[in-house]
Amino acid sequence: MVDEVTKKTLASIPLLKTKAGPREKDAWVQRLKEEYHALIKYVQNNKEAGNDWFRLESNKEGTKWFGKCWHVENLLKYEFDVEFEIPITYPTTAIEIMLPELEGKTAKMYRGGRICLTDHFKPLWARNVPKFGIAHAMALGLGPWLAIEIPDLIANGKVTYKEKQQE
Amino acid sequence: MTSVEELQLKIKELEEKVKELSLKNQEHNVSSHARAKIDHMSAEVVDSNPYSRLMALKRMGIVENYEKIRTYTVAVVGVGGVGSVTAEMLTRCGIGKVKLILFDYDKVELANMNRLFFQPHQAGLSKVDAAANTLQFINPDVTFETHNYNVTTLENFEHFMGRLKSGSLSEGPVDLVLSCVDNYEARMAVNRACNELGQTWFESGVSENAVSGHIQFLIPGEIACFDCAPPLVVASQIDEKTLKKEGVCAASLPTTMGIVAGLLVQNVLKKRQEEYRKRKQEEDASGQNVEEAKEEEVVVVHEDNEWGISLVDESSNVESDSKTSSGLHLSQGIRVAFERSTDSSNKDTEALESEGDGWEEAEVSLDDLMAQMKTL
Numbered sequence: 001m002v003d004e005v006t007k008k009t010l011a012s013i014p015l016l017k018t019k020a021g022p023r024e025k026d027a028w029v030q031r032l033k034e035e036y037h038a039l040i041k042y043v044q045n046n047k048e049a050g051n052d053w054f055r056l057e058s059n060k061e062g063t064k065w066f067g068k069c070w071h072v073e074n075l076l077k078y079e080f081d082v083e084f085e086i087p088i089t090y091p092t093t094a095i096e097i098m099l100p101e102l103e104g105k106t107a108k109m110y111r112g113g114r115i116c117l118t119d120h121f122k123p124l125w126a127r128n129v130p131k132f133g134i135a136h137a138m139a140l141g142l143g144p145w146l147a148i149e150i151p152d153l154i155a156n157g158k159v160t161y162k163e164k165q166q167e
Numbered sequence: 168m169t170s171v172e173e174l175q176l177k178i179k180e181l182e183e184k185v186k187e188l189s190l191k192n193q194e195h196n197v198s199s200h201a202r203a204k205i206d207h208m209s210a211e212v213v214d215s216n217p218y219s220r221l222m223a224l225k226r227m228g229i230v231e232n233y234e235k236i237r238t239y240t241v242a243v244v245g246v247g248g249v250g251s252v253t254a255e256m257l258t259r260c261g262i263g264k265v266k267l268i269l270f271d272y273d274k275v276e277l278a279n280m281n282r283l284f285f286q287p288h289q290a291g292l293s294k295v296d297a298a299a300n301t302l303q304f305i306n307p308d309v310t311f312e313t314h315n316y317n318v319t320t321l322e323n324f325e326h327f328m329g330r331l332k333s334g335s336l337s338e339g340p341v342d343l344v345l346s347c348v349d350n351y352e353a354r355m356a357v358n359r360a361c362n363e364l365g366q367t368w369f370e371s372g373v374s375e376n377a378v379s380g381h382i383q384f385l386i387p388g389e390i391a392c393f394d395c396a397p398p399l400v401v402a403s404q405i406d407e408k409t410l411k412k413e414g415v416c417a418a419s420l421p422t423t424m425g426i427v428a429g430l431l432v433q434n435v436l437k438k439r440q441e442e443y444r445k446r447k448q449e450e451d452a453s454g455q456n457v458e459e460a461k462e463e464e465v466v467v468v469h470e471d472n473e474w475g476i477s478l479v480d481e482s483s484n485v486e487s488d489s490k491t492s493s494g495l496h497l498s499q500g501i502r503v504a505f506e507r508s509t510d511s512s513n514k515d516t517e518a519l520e521s522e523g524d525g526w527e528e529a530e531v532s533l534d535d536l537m538a539q540m541k542t543l
Binding site: 029043055057061086088092096111 | 273319320321324351352355356359394531533536537539540541543
């Protein structure tokens with residue numbers, strides 16, 4: 001199910017230990033620290049490998065997350081807003097990553113811009129509770145989704161390059 | 168002078184009024200047929216009595232006290248193919264209060280028209296509003312309470328629990344919760360709420376391929392909860408987590424949805440009747456038995472524990488789990504989306520664990536981590 005490159009990427013993201021959702025006060029703070037730790041490590045790894053592709057930050061409680069993710073196609077950078085909330089059943093159930101601006105443009109999406117994770121990611125998450133965290137959801141959920149969907153959307157003209165997206 | 172806030176409030180008020188009026192307007196052409204509220208359910212057999220056929224249940228010896236149904240409160244979570252029909256059945260039965268709690272992003276769509284209840288002219292309305300509107304017209308005696316939100320998010324969940332706890336007609340806990348949602352996350356949220364509140368509930372669902380369905384009765388503390396004994400595991404040993412959710416590609420049929428809703432409401436009615444009988448028996452036998460019962464309450468000590476059953480804390484610091492894949496006997500055409508982690512298939516993650524990067528969690532504060540993330 002998972003190829004060698006992904007395995008290697010995955011191997012370098014620290015696993016999480018605490019099984020706690022946002023309704024468990026102290027344990028959640030601990031979980032949140034682990035989430036941040038794993039995310040920071042993953043972004044650093046990406047930077048070192050030259051394939052930096054997202055930024056995330058959260059509110060103070062760590063329940064709402066937002067940021068940007070981007071995809072490079074033919075030397076052009078396509079950038080999208082990404083957001084999600086931590087459900088109260090987390091980490092037993094995974095997060096639902098949303099790309100609101102792409103809603104209605106692809107069939108691989110539920111209402112509200114929630115990307116479809118059912119086939120390629122949810123089973124992986126389910127067997128790795130509570131060791132997987134947000135970083136893993138980005139690496140194994142959003143990453144592959146962007147890699148497959150965005151080129152298709154560009155080819156169909158549903159996503160077009162915007163000049164000001166360039167940094 | 169009025170401040171901006173005041174004006175904004177006023178606008179909100181007016182917007183709500185407009186919405187209300189437009190809803191009323193839609194029904195205007197039929198509103199002349201709307202009936203007035205009825206204070207008492209009458210058993211009188213006349214064409215104009217909406218309850219005569221229900222009250223006949225008493226004369227047939229099926230129920231003793233049908234009119235008691237008016238004190239009953241049921242919360243319906245999810246108003247899709249099953250939930251809407253369930254709510255309609257309860258409404259037509261003259262139940263006291265129906266609560267409709269729905270996921271925020273669900274509106275009536277033309278794609279819903281292969282199922283019962285909703286009509287094409289309702290497309291675009293939120294499902295709870297559309298449903299409450301129709302149902303109120305069918306039976307004005309029923310009280311409705313609608314909430315248009317996603318129960319799995321933190322803020323909504325607290326409110327959701329609060330409404331289950333004090334949402335009945337007498338502001339006590341609701342009598343029953345019916346889960347008619349279409350995805351695993353929401354089921355788990357309902358499960359969690361009911362577990363915490365000790366709330367009895369029914370789970371319901373229709374399969375992806377639309378030709379089978381289930382209902383499941385859950386009493387927290389007495390029967391294994393949804394998380395431990397999901398219906399699919401019990402029925403066919405398929406992991407609940409592999410269930411897909413409706414929306415993108417699930418099939419659905421009005422027939423299956425109707426059957427599941429019918430089974431669900433039939434069991435709600437049976438359950439209500441059972442409760443009444445039990446209460447009556449208890450009342451009849453009250454007095455002498457109270458003291459006896461008290462003496463019987465001793466700490467349960469099992470004489471033997473042949474199978475070595477013990478309670479295990481699963482809440483924190485879970486190390487590697489050693490689950491083995493159970494020998495599944497699947498019927499033809501069904502496959503599991505993934506195997507439970509076995510020693511061999513879990514190698515990749517096990518290797519990860521030993522690697523460890525020597526990070527001591529206690530040393531860093533959350534604020535530092537957040538700041539570090541921002542500077543990346």
